[in-house]
Amino acid sequence: MSETTTLEGFRAETRAWLEANCPPEMRQPTAGEDDICWGGRNARLGEPQRLWLQRMGERGWTVPTWPREYGGGGLSADEAAILAQEMRRLNCRSPLASFGIWMLGPALLKFGNEAQKREHLPKIARGEIRWCQGYSEPNAGSDLASLATRAEDCGDHFLVNGQKIWTSYADQADWIFCLVRTDSAANKHTGISFVLFDMASPGVSTKPITLISGKSPFCETFFDNVRVEKHNLVGQAGGGWDVAKYLLTHEREMIGAIGERAQKQPLGAMAVESLGRDATGRLDDPALRARIAEFEVDEAAFRALMQRFGEQARAKQAHGAFSSALKYYGAELNKRRQELIMSALGSGGLEWQGSAARDWLRSKANSIEGGTSEVQLNVIAKRILELPGA
Amino acid sequence: MTLLLNEEQSMLRDSARDFLRENAPVAQLRQLRDSHDPAGFAGPTWSAFAELGFAGVAVPEAHGGTGLGAVEIGVLMEQIGRHLSALPFLSSGVVAARLLQLAGSPEQQAAWLPRIARGEAIATLALDEGPKHRPEAIALRAEAHAGGWKLSGTKSFVPDGHVASLLLLAARTDDGVAIFAVPRDAAGVQVERTLMADAHNAARVLLLDVALPGDARLPAGDAALLQQALDFGRAAAAAESLGIADEVFERTLDYLKQRRQFGKLIGELQALQHRAATLYVDIELARAALSKALHALDSAPAQAAEAVAIAKAKCGSAATLAVQEGVQMHGGMGMTDQLDFGLFMKRVRVLQELYGDAGWQMDRLARLRGY
Numbered sequence: 224m225s226e227t228t229t230l231e232g233f234r235a236e237t238r239a240w241l242e243a244n245c246p247p248e249m250r251q252p253t254a255g256e257d258d259i260c261w262g263g264r265n266a267r268l269g270e271p272q273r274l275w276l277q278r279m280g281e282r283g284w285t286v287p288t289w290p291r292e293y294g295g296g297g298l299s300a301d302e303a304a305i306l307a308q309e310m311r312r313l314n315c316r317s318p319l320a321s322f323g324i325w326m327l328g329p330a331l332l333k334f335g336n337e338a339q340k341r342e343h344l345p346k347i348a349r350g351e352i353r354w355c356q357g358y359s360e361p362n363a364g365s366d367l368a369s370l371a372t373r374a375e376d377c378g379d380h381f382l383v384n385g386q387k388i389w390t391s392y393a394d395q396a397d398w399i400f401c402l403v404r405t406d407s408a409a410n411k412h413t414g415i416s417f418v419l420f421d422m423a424s425p426g427v428s429t430k431p432i433t434l435i436s437g438k439s440p441f442c443e444t445f446f447d448n449v450r451v452e453k454h455n456l457v458g459q460a461g462g463g464w465d466v467a468k469y470l471l472t473h474e475r476e477m478i479g480a481i482g483e484r485a486q487k488q489p490l491g492a493m494a495v496e497s498l499g500r501d502a503t504g505r506l507d508d509p510a511l512r513a514r515i516a517e518f519e520v521d522e523a524a525f526r527a528l529m530q531r532f533g534e535q536a537r538a539k540q541a542h543g544a545f546s547s548a549l550k551y552y553g554a555e556l557n558k559r560r561q562e563l564i565m566s567a568l569g570s571g572g573l574e575w576q577g578s579a580a581r582d583w584l585r586s587k588a589n590s591i592e593g594g595t596s597e598v599q600l601n602v603i604a605k606r607i608l609e610l611p612g613a
Numbered sequence: 614m615t616l617l618l619n620e621e622q623s624m625l626r627d628s629a630r631d632f633l634r635e636n637a638p639v640a641q642l643r644q645l646r647d648s649h650d651p652a653g654f655a656g657p658t659w660s661a662f663a664e665l666g667f668a669g670v671a672v673p674e675a676h677g678g679t680g681l682g683a684v685e686i687g688v689l690m691e692q693i694g695r696h697l698s699a700l701p702f703l704s705s706g707v708v709a710a711r712l713l714q715l716a717g718s719p720e721q722q723a724a725w726l727p728r729i730a731r732g733e734a735i736a737t738l739a740l741d742e743g744p745k746h747r748p749e750a751i752a753l754r755a756e757a758h759a760g761g762w763k764l765s766g767t768k769s770f771v772p773d774g775h776v777a778s779l780l781l782l783a784a785r786t787d788d789g790v791a792i793f794a795v796p797r798d799a800a801g802v803q804v805e806r807t808l809m810a811d812a813h814n815a816a817r818v819l820l821l822d823v824a825l826p827g828d829a830r831l832p833a834g835d836a837a838l839l840q841q842a843l844d845f846g847r848a849a850a851a852a853e854s855l856g857i858a859d860e861v862f863e864r865t866l867d868y869l870k871q872r873r874q875f876g877k878l879i880g881e882l883q884a885l886q887h888r889a890a891t892l893y894v895d896i897e898l899a900r901a902a903l904s905k906a907l908h909a910l911d912s913a914p915a916q917a918a919e920a921v922a923i924a925k926a927k928c929g930s931a932a933t934l935a936v937q938e939g940v941q942m943h944g945g946m947g948m949t950d951q952l953d954f955g956l957f958m959k960r961v962r963v964l965q966e967l968y969g970d971a972g973w974q975m976d977r978l979a980r981l982r983g984y
Contacts, residue, residue: 285733491984506984515984516975520902523923531616538617548894603893604886610868612881 262350294348320612323347357401374403393442417463475550544606549598637698652936660885676726683910707971712842716834774816792834855953899931
């Protein structure tokens with residue numbers, strides 16, 4: 224049987240399974256953040272959400288390309304692409320949003336030992352444990368490698384002391400993957416280690432930060448003599464920076480794709496709905512119409528670029544630092560989109576109980592979180608363009 | 614579908630690059646310009662280009678071409694852009710060939726397509742009448758006359774008009790837009806070469822009571838098929854722009870790694886690093902948008918308008934930024950005629966106007982999307 228026949232067979236089976244198993248409620252567009260399923264010990268899921276997560280988790284299709292022995296679906300890249308297409312066709316919601324899937328999982332697959340993979344990956348796949356990311360500190364933002372949270376070697380365990388900031392959903396997460404300094408004598412990149420621990424451990428506390436959007440997706444996170452067992456060290460002691468950088472490439476792809484995942488109404492149509500047409504049938508705001516068209520050119524080009532990048536990655540032709548280009552442009556594009564939505568909605572978008580103004584304000588963080596746009600441009604200049612200088 | 618080149622397409626790119634580097638480099642354009650060459654292109658180079666099958670890449674095999682598609686046109690045009698090759702491929706091998714194939718009668722196709730593929734005849738579309746590309750506002754009238762047609766009016770910015778033996782002329786009739794095959798030597802046709810900033814060929818065409826037989830009209834030639842042929846031209850012009858952007862960016866990047874000021878390489882300066890990185894991303898976006906458009910033209914040309922508008926707008930903007938940054942980052946040397954950046958910049962400016970600039974493409978996108 225040819226490869227194509229096999230793939231078309233897979234498509235037919237997948238379609239049939241999704242039609243039989245995706246609850247009708249899970250084929251409606253998400254109305255807001257509350258509709259997103261993050262899983263975890265404290266998740267409060269509606270019955271359709273719970274069922275959808277359970278069914279997809281059992282097949283490993285929350286993480287289609289991960290190996291089956293770690294709770295994944297064991298699908299090839301082509302099969303995973305077909306699954307995504309068929310899910311889009313039926314408007315299936317993503318069963319699980321997860322930093323474990325997007326960030327920690329790929330890092331564990333590459334750097335984790337066998338016991339760590341078997342312990343953590345299946346729970347990520349089934350949405351049982353919700354993870355947060357302990358990277359930034361008050362004095363280590365763009366210069367992340369200058370982080371100061373200390374992990375003292377106490378024989379069979381570390382004792383962790385310090386503070387993280389901008390920890391997304393730390394107050395709702397079950398476990399944290401965290402960068403700590405294990406060797407203060409070493410230079411700043413080689414003294415860092417990558418550790419995992421339970422957020423319910425004694426000595427961990429979190430404090431949400433209210434943002435300009437009025438929401439609190441980020442926390443300050445404090446560690447006061449937190450005991451971390453040695454077997455929760457990922458990679459070598461002092462080798463955490465390599466894990467951190469690898470994980471960041473995945474985070475960048477995730478943030479870069481934010482505007483695309485949302486699948487909102489096209490901007491031009493939204494503006495026509497809000498502002499109407501002039502006598503010639505054009506959007507009744509010529510300057511805004513031109514800005515939207517310019518945006519839609521760039522948006523379509525960005526989609527094509529993501530498709531191209533995916534194909535290059537599968538053909539092993541992608542540049543390792545290209546995620547920085549996607550992160551940079553995707554973040555800037557989403558900020559433009561939100562500005563244009565505000566212009567299209569006018570005073571109607573300013574009402575604080577609606578979501579437009581909050582989404583607009585939230586988008587300003589896109590070019591800060593996961594490495595600022597300026598940091599991404601530095602990475603492109605140095606690693607892709609190979610321009611000189613430190 | 615994949616947006617990456619397959620093996621055959623990569624080989625076509627390599628052979629086109631090798632041929633053009635050797636036979637039609639920027640130096641040849643300079644020589645043609647400085648010697649006031651009456652043809653504006655090198656005949657022997659064009660013949661050799663055709664012999665390798667390049668000129669007929671878009672012509673069906675039945676008519677003596679190689680019958681390849683839009684992706685292959687794009688591959689050739691990118692290389693033409695990189696070398697600023699002065700060849701009548703875009704006008705004749707792409708737009709005119711495609712228009713004849715879409716709308717021409719079997720007799721018109723048999724008479725012209727093989728000669729276009731062999732590079733023996735140059736055909737070109739005469740469309741625009743004012744300073745901007747306005748295919749929806751064609752005013753030149755074709756009046757029914759004694760079983761045939763009579764045409765009067767002016768066409769401007771006709772690529773390769775003065776070396777073409779066939780003009781495909783867009784005119785308005787009582788039943789809408791029509792295309793006429795007008796031999797260059799027909800009575801009443803005056804062609805005046807217009808020397809352009811980019812030293813590539815263009816002409817103004819005057820028609821004074823030009824009488825044509827009834828079968829001069831392309832039977833299927835209407836506004837929709839005209840747009841479809843133009844979309845191949847737009848994507849091809851976008852590819853040429855992208856080729857220029859790549860070439861200029863490579864040269865500029867090299868310069869940033871060699872030029873020293875303030876005791877260091879200027880490529881160490883973050884102000885320039887960030888601008889180079891921004892430009893890099895823009896060029897990659899343009900490349901992806903172009904691949905999308907070329908594949909759309911190959912799979913469903915009548916539905917490719919959006920993708921083509923996006924590609925022409927994005928490649929035009931990226932190339933415009935590339936040549937501007939190229940000149941700026943080379944400082945005073947970038948302004949000299951000795952370096953090639955001015956030539957690249959002039960060609961990008963012409964390619965912007967050809968078949969619709971970024972503003973026109975964006976307006977078209979908005980219309981297609983219903984706002």
